[in-house]
Amino acid sequence: MSTPLLKASGLAKAFRHKTGLFASPTIQLAVNSISLELASRERIGIVGESGSGKSTLGRLLLGLTEPTRGDVWFEGVNHKQRQARDWKAFRMRTSLVQQNPLSALNPQMTVGQQVAEGLLVHHVTGRAGAYERVAAMFERVGLSSAMMSRYPHQMSGGQRQRVVIARALVLDPKLAVFDEAVSALDVSVQAQVVALLRELWQELDLAYVFITHDLRIVRHLVDRIAVMYLGRVVETGGIRSVYEWPRHPYTRALLASVPTMDPRIRNIEPPIKGELDASKVSQGCAFRLRCPFAIDRCATEIPELRPIRVHGAGQHAACHRADEFPQSIAPQIETVPRVDRTPQKETAL
Amino acid sequence: MSKLLTVRDLVVEIPARNIKILDGISFSLEAGQTLGLVGESGCGKSMTCYAVANMLPRGIARTGGSVTFEPGGPGTGKPAVPKVAMIFQDPTSSLNPVHTIGYYLESALYRHQGLKGRDARMEAMRLLERVGIDRARSRLRAYPHQLSGGMNQRVMIAHALAARPQLLIADEPTTALDVTMQAQILHLLEELKAETGMSLMIVSHDLGVIARLADKAAVMYCGKIVETAPVAELLDRPAHPYALALIDCMPSIDPEDLEPPAAIPGSVPLLDSLPAGCHFHPRCSRASGECLARFPEPANIGFVHEASCYHPMVS
Numbered sequence: 001m002s003t004p005l006l007k008a009s010g011l012a013k014a015f016r017h018k019t020g021l022f023a024s025p026t027i028q029l030a031v032n033s034i035s036l037e038l039a040s041r042e043r044i045g046i047v048g049e050s051g052s053g054k055s056t057l058g059r060l061l062l063g064l065t066e067p068t069r070g071d072v073w074f075e076g077v078n079h080k081q082r083q084a085r086d087w088k089a090f091r092m093r094t095s096l097v098q099q100n101p102l103s104a105l106n107p108q109m110t111v112g113q114q115v116a117e118g119l120l121v122h123h124v125t126g127r128a129g130a131y132e133r134v135a136a137m138f139e140r141v142g143l144s145s146a147m148m149s150r151y152p153h154q155m156s157g158g159q160r161q162r163v164v165i166a167r168a169l170v171l172d173p174k175l176a177v178f179d180e181a182v183s184a185l186d187v188s189v190q191a192q193v194v195a196l197l198r199e200l201w202q203e204l205d206l207a208y209v210f211i212t213h214d215l216r217i218v219r220h221l222v223d224r225i226a227v228m229y230l231g232r233v234v235e236t237g238g239i240r241s242v243y244e245w246p247r248h249p250y251t252r253a254l255l256a257s258v259p260t261m262d263p264r265i266r267n268i269e270p271p272i273k274g275e276l277d278a279s280k281v282s283q284g285c286a287f288r289l290r291c292p293f294a295i296d297r298c299a300t301e302i303p304e305l306r307p308i309r310v311h312g313a314g315q316h317a318a319c320h321r322a323d324e325f326p327q328s329i330a331p332q333i334e335t336v337p338r339v340d341r342t343p344q345k346e347t348a349l
Numbered sequence: 350m351s352k353l354l355t356v357r358d359l360v361v362e363i364p365a366r367n368i369k370i371l372d373g374i375s376f377s378l379e380a381g382q383t384l385g386l387v388g389e390s391g392c393g394k395s396m397t398c399y400a401v402a403n404m405l406p407r408g409i410a411r412t413g414g415s416v417t418f419e420p421g422g423p424g425t426g427k428p429a430v431p432k433v434a435m436i437f438q439d440p441t442s443s444l445n446p447v448h449t450i451g452y453y454l455e456s457a458l459y460r461h462q463g464l465k466g467r468d469a470r471m472e473a474m475r476l477l478e479r480v481g482i483d484r485a486r487s488r489l490r491a492y493p494h495q496l497s498g499g500m501n502q503r504v505m506i507a508h509a510l511a512a513r514p515q516l517l518i519a520d521e522p523t524t525a526l527d528v529t530m531q532a533q534i535l536h537l538l539e540e541l542k543a544e545t546g547m548s549l550m551i552v553s554h555d556l557g558v559i560a561r562l563a564d565k566a567a568v569m570y571c572g573k574i575v576e577t578a579p580v581a582e583l584l585d586r587p588a589h590p591y592a593l594a595l596i597d598c599m600p601s602i603d604p605e606d607l608e609p610p611a612a613i614p615g616s617v618p619l620l621d622s623l624p625a626g627c628h629f630h631p632r633c634s635r636a637s638g639e640c641l642a643r644f645p646e647p648a649n650i651g652f653v654h655e656a657s658c659y660h661p662m663v664s
Contacts, residue, residue, distance in 0.1 A: 049527040050498070156616055157390065186390050186554045191598040191612035198609060213527050216600035220609040243604040257532035258602050259557030263581045266561060267539050270532040273481075275499055 003076040005207050006038040006061060006175055011070035012231075013056050028278045030056040032231035033070070038207050040174065045218040045239075046211045047254065048228035051276040054211045057228070058177040061209060062094055063087070074175070092122050095168040099180035101160035105152040111163045112138075112148025118171050133170060141166045142196060158189035162196065169200065176208040182217055194220055215258055219243060224314075227251045230278055230286040233305060237315030245327045247308050247317035249291050256329045285319070293321055352419050353431060353515060353548050354378040354401065360413030361393075361400050361572075368620050370396050370409065372572045380515070383542065383549040385563030385580060387556060387595065391617045393572040394552045398518045401550065402433050418516075431516060432461070434509035438521035440501035444493040450477075450504050451489030457511040476507040481537060499530035506537065510545075517541075518550045523558060535561050556599050560584060565653070568592045571618065571628035573644070578654040588656035588663070590633050627658070635660040 013031040030053040038044055046054045059065040061072055063079045072079045074090060082090060098104045106114055115137060116130040125133055135145035141162040152160055161181070168176055178197075182190045194217060200206070212218050218225065219239045226236040227250060235248035246252045253271040272290045280289055285303055288294040297320050305318040354377060361371040371393050378384050386394040399405045401416055418431045437443045444453065454473035458464040464472055470489065477485035480503040493501055502522060509517055519538065523531035535558065542549055551562050559566050559580060566583050568576040568591060576589040587593045597611040615632040618624060626643055630636035639645075639659045647655045650663070 049529055158616060187556075187600075187610070188389050188554075188595065188598045188613045189616075191600070191610040194600075194609055195612050215528065216602055219602070219604075220600065240604055243602060254528060255602055257528040259531070259535070259555065259561050261557055261560050261584055261596070261599060261601070263560045263563075263584060267543075268536070270529070270536050272529055273533060275497055275527075275530060 003073075004037040005040045005042070005075060007036075007073040008061060009035045009071055011035065011057070011060055011072065012068050013053075013060055013065060014068040026279070029053075029068075029231045031060060031067075034231075034233055035070075036226065036233075038175070038209070040207055041201075041205060042207045043201065043222040043224070044209055045222035045225040046209060046228060047213060047215060047218060047225060049213060049254075049276055051230075051278070052228040053231040054228050055179055058096070058179050058209060058211050062096055062177055063090065064096070088122070092118075092124075092171055093173050094175045095171070095173045095177075097164055097168045097176065097178045097181045100184055101157065101164045102152060104164050105160060107152055110149050110151055111155070111160075112150075115148075115163065115167045115170055118167065122171065124171065134166075137166045137170045140200070141169075142192075156189075157185055158192060161185060161189070161193055165193075165196065165200075169204065169206070172204065174205065174207060176206060177211065178208060179211045180213070181210070183212060183214055190217060197221055215254055227254065230276055230281065232286065232318065234287065234319070235315075235317045236305070237308070238313075241313070241315045245315075245325075246329060247315065247322040247325055248287075248319045249293050249321075249325070250287050251317075252325065252329045253290075293324075295320065351380050352377060353380045353382075354419070355417045356397075356401065356414070357417070358414035359397070359400055359411065359416060361396055361405065361409060362412045363409055364412065365408060366621070370572055370620060371400065373414070374400075374572075374574055375414075376567055376574065376577065378516070378548050378550065380548055381542070381546050382565070383551060383563045385559035385566040386550065386552045386569055387554065387559050387566055388569035389554060389595075389613075389617050391620075392569040394569050395520050396572075397569070398435065398520050398550060398552060401516075402435050402518055404435070432512050432514045433516045433518065434512045434514035435518040435520065436502070436505045436509050436522050438524050439498075440505045440525070441493055441498055443505060444501055446493055448492075449489065450491050450493070450496070453504070454489070454508055454511060457508050461512040472511075473507075476510055477504070479510070479541075480504075480507045481533065482507075499526050499534065502526065502530075502534055503537070506534075506541070510541065513545075514547055516548045516550065518552075520552045521554070522551070524553065524555070531558075538562060556584070556596060568595065571623055572620065573628070573657065574647075575629070575658065576654075576656040577647075578650070578656075582651065582654055586651075586654075586662075588650040588654065588661035589629075589658045590635050590660070590662065591629050592656075593662060594632075 011031055011034045012029055014027050014029050016025040017028045018025045048054050060067050112134055115134045119125050119130040119133055138145045143162050182193050210218055210222050225239055225242050226233045229250050235251045246255055256271040274290055284299040288298040303318045303320050305316045308315045308317055357375050359371055359374040362369050374397055388394055400411055451473060455469040458469045458472050474485040477488055482488055482503050523534050553559055563580045566580045567574045570591050576592045587596055594613040598613055600610045624631050626641040627645055630640040645657045645659045647657045650656050650661055
């Protein structure tokens with residue numbers, strides 16, 4: 001097999017965490033033994049709640065943070081062996097899109113200058129050539145080239161996000177990391193940006209990692225998905241197989257938490273309560289404290305990421321009880337009162 | 350059911366620039382009912398809330414119409430002036446970073462219920478527990494930056510409850526939160542509404558949130574309400590092309606539904622350059638000559654279902 005575009009193996013990142021002035025610092029693993037491979041033009045989604053370590057993973061892949069353990073290879077070259085000059089070449093072939101376009105853009109430069117910056121820094125073109133490339137890139141992301149002379153505050157949120165995408169793709173990178181690239185946008189603008197990314201991917205030689213907590217959007221943008229919980233991948237597989245039959249209780253809870261467009265589904269208990277808390281977990285499965293299906297074994301033995309046999313090929317889950325879950329995650333509509341005027345409590349199934 | 354709030358022909362302007370932010374908004378809300386306001390950013394959803402809560406920002410004024418709360422008074426078991434509380438999108442920046450959660454809640458309890466000292470502390474703890482915050486006693490000494498976004502939103506809700514409001518206005522209460530926290534906050538709001546019997550106005554651009562909480566929904570575009578209907582009716586049989594477009598751009602998690610969400614072409618126009626006639630016509634596939642000439646009056650589509658459109662969709 002040829003070398004994958006991007007490969008990570010046994011990746012871990014520890015942060016020291018101090019709880020008080022005189023408390024001794026504790027070590028927390030934001031990313032914990034993650035391995036993944038990405039081929040050219042492949043698209044993978046990383047999902048999880050805030051604090052699951054997905055942004056740290058994105059930064060590790062791009063070499064923006066040094067891993068505590070493990071290695072990352074891009075086009076067969078280990079990050080650890082890169083010299084300053086190699087890093088510059090690497091930066092040219094990769095890019096990062098962050099969540100909030102307003103804070104990702106420099107308020108004192110016109111958006112055209114900001115998109116051109118990469119071309120000039122890497123000496124890809126001269127000033128005149130840069131102008132043409134940027135103008136073409138603006139048209140490509142659905143902005144008129146007349147907008148190049150605007151400042152970020154003179155644009156709408158959707159237009160700013162297009163600028164950020166143009167800036168990320170103007171150097172024609174092989175790999176991009178989109179970190180919550182559409183989460184801050186209105187649904188209508190979100191739909192426009194999703195359509196744009198799908199179009200651009202068709203035209204470009206681009207592989208990307210799409211980091212998000214939004215399960216509704218990510219499935220239209222990637223082929224594979226990895227669900228993260230407290231630094232570990234708990235489920236991974238093709239979009240279709242994971243959404244059709246999620247095998248990890250955390251994936252199931254994430255999917256069941258998405259609001260439906262059915263007004264009959266009301267007064268249902270949230271699928272999981274509380275939020276991530278790394279400090280409470282010392283051994284066993286990190287999810288067990290919020291998991292309604294936890295058994296004794298979960299407290300002692302960390303479940304390995306193992307293949308699911310019956311259903312989707314390539315689907316893996318890290319749960320001792322992965323084979324026991326039924327296919328459906330939907331709350332049963334029949335048990336919920338129809339448009340209730342007298343609210344009653346119902347339990348989720 | 351008794352009426353709580355009537356808004357009639359509400360106009361809100363920036364007088365210095367002569368820009369209308371809200372142009373003739375009318376709706377009513379009954380006690381215990383939930384109204385959902387939906388639309389894109391810049392449509393006036395938040396401004397409608399501020400106008401109802403009488404907290405319009407400086408430089409923006411109500412120049413027409415009325416916001417009337419049904420008075421309670423003796424015999425009705427309700428206070429003479431109904432109380433309104435509001436929660437916002439970004440809870441962490443809505444809370445004052447130099448005050449503890451305890452100070453924040455206890456001062457609200459003093460202001461609204463006259464509770465002091467131990468009584469206020471006990472009630473603050475009870476409220477925190479009610480909104481789902483564990484270890485309430487130690488949380489009273491915490492500052493907002495020590496809590497997560499979801500936790501701060503719970504504190505905001507507890508603070509709102511301290512006023513014992515008849516109307517709670519929630520402006521995008523879950524937009525900044527994770528899906529799992531969103532499900533928890535939505536359920537909390539459902540429970541609190543059932544317990545206290547308060548009315549709720551919820552603003553969201555996510556129709557999923559509106560579908561979950563609202564009894565009736567109002568679709569807003571460029572400072573006007575373009576459609577009002579019971580929420581199930583709106584989702585099943587939208588009449589205004591804008592309402593349908595909003596429904597179509599909602600993504601779903603159904604693996605069978607392979608189509609990506611359909612984007613609405615164009616963007617919301619700026620308030621100082623609104624298109625003449627129906628403001629939606631440049632983005633609308635059904636637009637005709639009439640639409641350019643005059644804004645359509647709201648017309649009955651069905652039972653308590655109104656839309657402002659010359660070419661409503663009728664199935």
